Amino acid sequence: MLIASALVLLMAPGLALFYGGMVRSKSVLNMMMMTFGALAVVLVVWTVVGYSLAFGDDLGAGLVGDPRQFAGLGQLLEPDAGGGTYPVILFALFQGLFAVITGALVSGAIADRARFGAWLVFVAVWTVLVYAPVAHWVFDFDADGHVGGWLANRVGLVDFAGGTAVEVCSGASALALALVLGKRVGFGRDPMRPHNLTLVMLGAGLLWFGWFGFNAGSALAADHRAAVVFVATLLAGASGTLGWLLVERLRDGHATSLGAASGMVAGLVAITPSCGSLSPLGALAMGAAAGVVCAFAVGLKYRLGYDDSLDVVGVHLVGGVVGTLGIGLLATASAPTGVDGLLYGGGLTQLGKQAIGVGAVLVYAFVVSGMIGWVVDRLMGFRVDEEHEVSGIDLVVHAEAAYDLQASPGARSAGSILNRSDA
Structure with missing residues (x-):
């Protein structure tokens, strides 16, 4: 758990490099600072109240945890707090780093045009009102008298490491915030190419490395389950790369470095919820599907007229939906989560549960994030001159x-x- 937490932390500077290379040179520091700012702000908010909202005893209907139960995390200082096989205080910060990455992902949709101070205020409020409740729904399981979230325990959603809580949540939040801030000056007219693809490739490599802590670490032990998840994560990243490059080669005539990095991320996004549910061949299929679908999805912003600067919607929202719904099709009971999808004789039941999870998180994150962004914009101005x-x-x-x-x-x-x- 210590190693997994350190790997997830590494994803933050990895994302900063990935996003920083994708913007124009005149705003690369601001883009990277939005990730590092989120790292600082979200960890503070998570310690004070976020973890308690996400993993405290449910206050009713599976919607949110008790904000007082673990406020400040002081209750977790005792060695036997929680009585588990790992220190609960370590688990609390492991989950806090998930919140960091989810919040930092949102910033990619508003690159080149957001005020830094307004962004910090937004991500602090967003952690409390959006991420923490969604994490409670998806990650907080009933156990030994503890009552958790409604999607995990009442609906039966399968989401091993955050296809809904991280990917769909960040993508829907990003779309809402992009609509609040509006389009960049020159969007659709001026070239807005990545200024440093070397940084993009380096950041992508660090993200892939850190993703093993993200996914395999969610097994909460160095055991066979973690090994199966590790393998699925590795394979999906590889096939996602190839899927995106194939689309580029057939559509545009060129396989690009940006496409390779984006396809890798798309494959990892899709395997995040499904890494504990698939066979190795299933992981290859899931990653390839995400690479292909997301390669086409990133063009939606031009057709629909929203300015998602760094394709958070096209990669993370769409990839999260592919991976979460894909469990209902490709899951095998031989994998750690023990669920059969439609193609393994499991019928449509699990697919329906996955669809409920996707729909609920998407709508909630979009609506509440949009409201937070609108209020911040009215109170202090969210966009630079x-x-x-x-x-x-x-x-x-x-x-x-x-x-x-x-x-x-x-x-x-x-x-x-x-x-x-x-x-």
Whole structure:
């Protein structure tokens, strides 16, 4: 659990590099800072009240845990707190890092145009009102008098490591926030290509490495279940890469490095909920399906007119839906979760349960995230001024430039920029 937690933590700088390379050079620091800012804010909020909301005794109807039960985590200092095979205080922060990644993913949809201070306020409130309740629904199981969430215990949703709580939740939240902030200046007209594909590839590699802690760590022990999940995670990332590259080659004539990185992530997204439910061949099929479907889905923003800057919707929302619903089709009872999908003779029952989970999380995250974003925008302004967006927000917001390749006459006055409203 210590190693798994460290691997999940590594996903944060991995995501910062991945996202940072995908934006234009004038806003790379701001993009990376949104991930690091989420890392700091979410862990503080999670310690104070988030874990208790997610894993405290249910207050009724399986919707949210008791916010007082583990507030501050001081109740988990005793060595035998919880009575499990691992320290519960470690489990609490392992889950807190899941919250960090989920929140940081949302920032990709609003790249190049968000105020840093407003983002920190949003992600703090979002952790309390969106992520913690959804985590309670999906991850908090009934045990020894403890009452958990409704999707896991009443509906019977199978979600091993967060296809709904992490992927669908982040994608739906990202879509809502992108609609609140509106389109970037020049969206659909100006080229907005990744400025550094080397960073993208490096970040993708770190994400894949960290994903083993994310998925296999969710087995909560170094045992056979974790090994099966580890294998599924590895295979889905590989087949997701190939699926996306195949689409690019047939559609565009070129297999790109950005496509390879995106396909890998799409495969890992889809295997996140299903890693404990599939055979190795099933994992290959799931990853490939996600790579193909997500390669087409990223183009929806141009057809439907929403500006999801770094394709959080096309990869994480769509990939999460593919992986979660795919359990109802490809799951085998021979895998750790012990559920048969339609293709293994299990009928439509499990597919229906998976659909309920996807629909509930998608609608809740979209509506509440949109409301939070709207309120933050009205109270303090969520979007930078147009002139600063066009010129680049790194210098305006952070008084820094990512690449200091030559002396800048304005460097001496950079400190005064911090006083501008966009900071």
